[in-house]
Amino acid sequence: MQIDELRDSLAAMAAEKGLDRPARILLTAAECAPLAKTGGLADVVGTLPKYLNALGMDARVMVPYHSVIKAKYGEQVEYLFSFTVSMGWRTKFVGVNRLTLDGVCIWLIENEEYFGGPIYLPDREGEQYAFFTRAVLESLFRLDFIPDVIHCNDWHTGMLPLLLKTQYINSPLGQTRTLLTIHNIAYQGLCNFDFVQDYLGIQEGSLGLMERYGMASFLKAGCVMADRVNTVSPSYAREICTWEYGEGLDPVLSLRGDVGGIVNGIDRAVWDPASDPKIPANFTADDREGKIACKAALMEETGLEVALDRPLIGMVTRLVEQKGLELVMAAMDELLWQNDCAFVLLGNGNRKYEGWLKGLEERHPGRACAWIGYDDDLSHHIYAGCDFFLMPSRFEPCGISQLIAMAYGTLPIVRETGGLRDTVQPYNQYTGEGTGFSFARMDGMDFADAVRRALAAYSNPDAMNGLIHQAMAVDYSCDNWAYEYGQLYLSML
Numbered sequence: 001m002q003i004d005e006l007r008d009s010l011a012a013m014a015a016e017k018g019l020d021r022p023a024r025i026l027l028t029a030a031e032c033a034p035l036a037k038t039g040g041l042a043d044v045v046g047t048l049p050k051y052l053n054a055l056g057m058d059a060r061v062m063v064p065y066h067s068v069i070k071a072k073y074g075e076q077v078e079y080l081f082s083f084t085v086s087m088g089w090r091t092k093f094v095g096v097n098r099l100t101l102d103g104v105c106i107w108l109i110e111n112e113e114y115f116g117g118p119i120y121l122p123d124r125e126g127e128q129y130a131f132f133t134r135a136v137l138e139s140l141f142r143l144d145f146i147p148d149v150i151h152c153n154d155w156h157t158g159m160l161p162l163l164l165k166t167q168y169i170n171s172p173l174g175q176t177r178t179l180l181t182i183h184n185i186a187y188q189g190l191c192n193f194d195f196v197q198d199y200l201g202i203q204e205g206s207l208g209l210m211e212r213y214g215m216a217s218f219l220k221a222g223c224v225m226a227d228r229v230n231t232v233s234p235s236y237a238r239e240i241c242t243w244e245y246g247e248g249l250d251p252v253l254s255l256r257g258d259v260g261g262i263v264n265g266i267d268r269a270v271w272d273p274a275s276d277p278k279i280p281a282n283f284t285a286d287d288r289e290g291k292i293a294c295k296a297a298l299m300e301e302t303g304l305e306v307a308l309d310r311p312l313i314g315m316v317t318r319l320v321e322q323k324g325l326e327l328v329m330a331a332m333d334e335l336l337w338q339n340d341c342a343f344v345l346l347g348n349g350n351r352k353y354e355g356w357l358k359g360l361e362e363r364h365p366g367r368a369c370a371w372i373g374y375d376d377d378l379s380h381h382i383y384a385g386c387d388f389f390l391m392p393s394r395f396e397p398c399g400i401s402q403l404i405a406m407a408y409g410t411l412p413i414v415r416e417t418g419g420l421r422d423t424v425q426p427y428n429q430y431t432g433e434g435t436g437f438s439f440a441r442m443d444g445m446d447f448a449d450a451v452r453r454a455l456a457a458y459s460n461p462d463a464m465n466g467l468i469h470q471a472m473a474v475d476y477s478c479d480n481w482a483y484e485y486g487q488l489y490l491s492m493l
């Protein structure tokens, strides 16, 4: 559907619900790109509202005024007002500020003690985000913005639905609905019971709802109390209802029976090979001269031998266990020894992986490069210049990297889990269908087999051409993504 049709369809749905004004949505989270970002969560919170507004909704954002935001955007931020809240026996300052980015109103909650340092305060994350949750609810009255839906994200705002339903039911927020999106169930926000009870004034009876390992879990509170819970892909939604992936919340989630998944979109204003100003040459599916130039430039930049016929496999990732680096460690040496291919990785995180990757680079001079660090420009070069993109994740709620890779005609090689399973169609050598390569088991041999299948396809230009066209045609635009969220919000009213 065209954007006009999407907008009309949402307007019709809103009218059915008796709304005679744009639906008011508040997205709240710990992070929001490009202001403060450590992962994919920030991309969702930073991108979705812009597209919701383009579809006729009134979506706004509320996030902490982190020190990184103050340093970078301080001059554009407008101070609105401040007040104090009681947190048990403590009195805390809440400053409310506003920043408008891409036409989206972002309210920034200020408090030096909690947000003057890192985005996640070591050992005090629970307290930090318990405060934030209280500040969000208290600020909304004072801003005179009563949302139809508050869209909470991950454990940091997981406590909000519980507070809303137990402490604000007779307030102007009494009719407000809540959606909790789980971006990663592995992080649950565990806190001492006594502290949570005292700090947020939670009644004895509600405490049991959030019990996890004898602690209070913010995420569990949200899973039990939010009007709707969803996640970032249909497969991950199914997986987290199972013992293997549910991290102990599977009984609660399967009992709800309504956990759905909406695959994230990618912002084509940022990620489009035809217009991306960060890559050495632009290209389209039909004219890929520019992609060859990108490959040459990338090989040069990363110290690889410039051999354009040699298949180049890339990876851009946080170096954490989730991303399947054990499989790379198990198989990559042999793959490089046995096949004429090259490998480039950009990532940072766990020292164990960083050290091993540096060793790989030394063992395969000119054919392997491990670039340790976070580098947005280089990530664009890798998406554009590689032939294949590796994502052998142990679990993957949605994954954005494989979507970007496909948009740049770089075929993903993925493990069939979560969003990877939902977005990458494995190559069928008999019909030519597919957008990438996949394997099922968390096993080095199976991973190596998928890479070998990709390398075999590389030597068949017709097959590659078809695959690249199919991958680049996949539509993960933000319009459709925002439309799905728009429908979900309205269905909750």
Ligand code: ADP
Pocket (backbone or CB within 6 Å): 039, 040, 041, 316, 317, 318, 346, 347, 348, 373, 374, 375, 376, 379, 398, 399, 400, 401, 402
């Ligand atoms: P996750 O959110 O689990 O890290 P995603 O695939 O959803 O995984 O999103 C990761 C995003 O972060 C992608 O846009 C990817 O390009 C980017 N990214 C990850 N590591 C780096 C890095 N070292 N340098 C630049 N960008 C990175």
